[in-house]
Amino acid sequence: MNQRFWITCATRVALLLCLSPAAHALNIFACEPEWGSLLHELAPDKVTIDVATNALQDVHVIEAKPSLIAKVRRADLVVCSGADLEIGWLPQLIRQAGNSKVASGAGYFMAADQITTLEKVALLDRAAGDVHPQGNPHFQLDPYRVLAIAKALDARLVQLDAANAAVYQQKLADFTTRWQAAIKAWEAKAAPLKGRKVVVHHGSWIYLTQWLGMEQIGALEPKPGVPPTSAHLATLIDVTKSQHTLAIIRAAYQDPKPADWLADRTGVPAITLPYTVGGDAQAKDLFGLYDSTIDKLLGAIK
Numbered sequence: 001m002n003q004r005f006w007i008t009c010a011t012r013v014a015l016l017l018c019l020s021p022a023a024h025a026l027n028i029f030a031c032e033p034e035w036g037s038l039l040h041e042l043a044p045d046k047v048t049i050d051v052a053t054n055a056l057q058d059v060h061v062i063e064a065k066p067s068l069i070a071k072v073r074r075a076d077l078v079v080c081s082g083a084d085l086e087i088g089w090l091p092q093l094i095r096q097a098g099n100s101k102v103a104s105g106a107g108y109f110m111a112a113d114q115i116t117t118l119e120k121v122a123l124l125d126r127a128a129g130d131v132h133p134q135g136n137p138h139f140q141l142d143p144y145r146v147l148a149i150a151k152a153l154d155a156r157l158v159q160l161d162a163a164n165a166a167v168y169q170q171k172l173a174d175f176t177t178r179w180q181a182a183i184k185a186w187e188a189k190a191a192p193l194k195g196r197k198v199v200v201h202h203g204s205w206i207y208l209t210q211w212l213g214m215e216q217i218g219a220l221e222p223k224p225g226v227p228p229t230s231a232h233l234a235t236l237i238d239v240t241k242s243q244h245t246l247a248i249i250r251a252a253y254q255d256p257k258p259a260d261w262l263a264d265r266t267g268v269p270a271i272t273l274p275y276t277v278g279g280d281a282q283a284k285d286l287f288g289l290y291d292s293t294i295d296k297l298l299g300a301i302k
């Protein structure tokens with residue numbers, strides 16, 4: 001083989017490397033801001049992350065808009081909470097996008113499938129309200145579950161983008177170190193919250209209260225997903241007053257009026273927690289979300 005052959009060959013290999021699919025960066029569609037934030041921790045900058053919703057929207061009820069369908073159409077991976085949280089819109093988005101890559105298999109990542117959920121119900125009783133049969137899907141405020149999800153998500157990213165495996169592994173290791181240190185700090189800081197009782201708007205806080213040793217003694221919604229009624233709120237006055245309740249908590253996206261109504265009649269403060277990334281100025285990422293949540297709960301202690 002002559003020299004010219006090798007030069008031609010080397011040029012071709014270089015060309016092939018430049019054009020190879022390994023150079024294609026992933027497009028990822030995240031249903032909620034918390035998973036968008038987690039993806040920013042785990043993925044290199046060239047990965048495109050579209051986040052479908054923001055903290056001021058109720059993710060139980062999102063409109064399957066054409067702009068979202070277009071994002072799902074170009075996605076290599078969808079990352080959502082799962083456990084039926086997005087049942088009203090995600091299946092429709094995937095169907096209308098006609099993108100088989102994200103309909104099932106490696107391109108379909110549901111966080112709920114990576115962890116054990118709380119409040120699983122054996123039998124679905126419609127009379128019980130808008131309950132989630134696969135368990136409560138609002139687990140983004142349990143840092144241990146978030147870490148388990150991060151590990152599973154990182155493995156999925158490696159599977160889909162093997163050329164960048166080392167980057168994903170390095171980023172997971174870095175996130176894990178910072179997250180575990182943060183958990184220790186949060187647990188130490190939140191110690192005064194142990195045993196404290198809260199009334200919640202919707203059942204979105206069970207993982208947070210269980211983690212911090214707090215107790216939920218009532219919900220403003222008469223049944224999950226059913227808006228508060230004045231008759232139901234009236235039944236909460238005595239229990240809220242008599243149990244030395246710390247606070248009535250609602251998410252940034254929820255109507256403030258029901259919690260304010262109960263606060264006025266009980267003297268227990270109503271507080272707005274960010275619930276997810278972007279829910280207040282401090283909750284710029286997952287770390288800020290936890291910082292803000294704990295600070296606001298501690299701020300309610302008199």
Ligand SMILES: [Zn+2]
Binds near residue numbers: 137202203224
């Ligand atoms: Zn819910």
